[in-house]
Amino acid sequence: MDYTRIACDQPADGVARITLTRADKANAQDKAMLYQLDHALAAAARDDDVRCIVLAAEGEHFSSGHDLRDGSSLADFDPVTLWAGFEEPGQAGQLASEHEMYLGLCRRWRDLPKPVVVQVQGKCMAGGLMLVWPFDIVIASEDARFSDPTVAFGVNGVEYFAHVWELGHRKARELLFTGGEFTAEDCRAIGMVNHVVPRGELEAFTLNMAARIARRPLIGLRLAKLACNQSLDVQGYSTALQTAMGWQHVGHANARLVHGMPVDPAGADTIRREAKEGTRE
Numbered sequence: 001m002d003y004t005r006i007a008c009d010q011p012a013d014g015v016a017r018i019t020l021t022r023a024d025k026a027n028a029q030d031k032a033m034l035y036q037l038d039h040a041l042a043a044a045a046r047d048d049d050v051r052c053i054v055l056a057a058e059g060e061h062f063s064s065g066h067d068l069r070d071g072s073s074l075a076d077f078d079p080v081t082l083w084a085g086f087e088e089p090g091q092a093g094q095l096a097s098e099h100e101m102y103l104g105l106c107r108r109w110r111d112l113p114k115p116v117v118v119q120v121q122g123k124c125m126a127g128g129l130m131l132v133w134p135f136d137i138v139i140a141s142e143d144a145r146f147s148d149p150t151v152a153f154g155v156n157g158v159e160y161f162a163h164v165w166e167l168g169h170r171k172a173r174e175l176l177f178t179g180g181e182f183t184a185e186d187c188r189a190i191g192m193v194n195h196v197v198p199r200g201e202l203e204a205f206t207l208n209m210a211a212r213i214a215r216r217p218l219i220g221l222r223l224a225k226l227a228c229n230q231s232l233d234v235q236g237y238s239t240a241l242q243t244a245m246g247w248q249h250v251g252h253a254n255a256r257l258v259h260g261m262p263v264d265p266a267g268a269d270t271i272r273r274e275a276k277e278g279t280r281e
């Protein structure tokens with residue numbers, strides 16, 4: 001696969017790094033980016049010399065979420081799930097598409113049999129959280145800002161609805177209801193972020209941790225990751241996310257009925273304005 005949205009390197013022994021390279025679009029995630037990322041993650045998972053993976057992003061912002069101008073067709077990409085019917089009318093096609101490219105990809109990434117460390121700077125908005133929460137360790141720079149403002153679109157939140165698990169239910173409600181931003185330090189204090197470092201130290205700190213992890217035996221890392229994931233699953237993590245995806249599509253279907261499109265069109269302006277103002281009480 002030719003990579004146009006990501007770059008890959010091996011900055012330390014046993015470490016594969018994947019970097020989002022769409023800084024000119026605030027690393028908005030179009031389908032090309034998602035499937036290139038999936039391809040690179042799968043390659044790193046299969047590479048016997050890799051024991052830890054780093055996900056990074058070039059530019060000012062980690063990711064502004066889904067690309068709101070993506071005109072590409074899912075038919076041009078290889079599905080990772082058995083869902084089909086992406087072009088079906090009504091809500092069916094959109095449900096199939098989003099089950100495939102959001103929930104399906106994120107579940108696959110969460111199950112990667114190697115640790116993934118994510119480094120986050122600047123804005124990490126809505127779909128941006130999809131590139132953080134399925135993974136294992138999060139290092140944020142002091143300027144990182146996390147938000148899910150998508151209630152403005154008339155939906156419950158981003159498709160990978162891990163908010164309650166990641167933030168605790170009170171702070172999850174606050175993030176969703178206000179559409180505001182949580183700082184890196186806010187997120188560290190509630191356990192969503194492992195470490196907060198100055199922007200200039202983000203890359204080195206992340207790499208140092210990844211290299212440290214990569215010196216440990218892969219079988220132990222793999223089993224520890226499985227045990228962590230399954231500890232969440234027995235508490236209902238995966239089922240809760242699946243259920244929330246259903247509510248998300250009630251929101252999309254409602255917007256279709258009310259506005260003739262799958263989201264409230266006023267939402268995009270609200271989100272952009274509030275993000276620039278940095279809304280936070």
Ligand SMILES: C/C=C/C(=O)SCCNC(=O)CCNC(=O)[C@H](O)C(C)(C)COP(=O)(O)OP(=O)(O)OC[C@H]1O[C@@H](n2cnc3c(N)ncnc32)[C@H](O)[C@@H]1OP(=O)(O)O
Nearest residue numbers: 024025026028064065066067068069126127158271272275
């Ligand atoms: C369930 C839904 C889930 C979702 O994820 S929906 C997406 C939610 N996210 C948004 O709505 C983000 C909207 N974008 C913004 O608020 C701002 O951007 C930022 C705060 C992220 C960055 O602001 P600044 O640093 O001033 O950059 P800039 O000039 O606004 O953006 C740079 C270029 O990036 C494009 N861009 C930014 N975000 C997106 C996006 N999400 N989808 C498509 N394009 C995006 C812009 O348009 C522009 O491009 P050009 O220079 O060609 O005008």
